[in-house]
Amino acid sequence: DRVRFVGxxxxxxxxxxxxxxxxxxxxxxxxxxxxGARVSYPILNVKI
Incomplete structure (x- = not known):
C-alpha cells in the first residue's frame, strides 16, 4: 500500500x-x- 511506481x-x-x-x-x-493521492488504472486479466 505504500509503494509508488512512476513511469x-x-x-x-x-x-x-x-x-x-x-x-x-x-x-x-x-x-x-x-x-498521497492515489490513481489506479485498470489491468487487463486474460485467460488463454
Whole structure:
C-alpha cells in the first residue's frame, strides 16, 4: 500500500508513462509536493 511506481518515457515502446524524459525536474518537484493521492488504472486479466 505504500509503494509508488512512476513511469518515465525514454523510448517508443508505447507503455503508459507519467512523465517524459525531459520532465525529470517536474517529477522531482511533484514528489516533493506529494499529497498521497492515489490513481489506479485498470489491468487487463486474460485467460488463454
Amino acid at each position: 518515465i518515457h525514454t523510448g517508443h515502446l508505447g507503455f503508459y508513462t507519467d512523465y517524459r524524459d525531459f520532465e525529470v525536474d517536474k517529477l522531482i518537484e511533484n514528489l516533493k509536493l506529494d499529497t
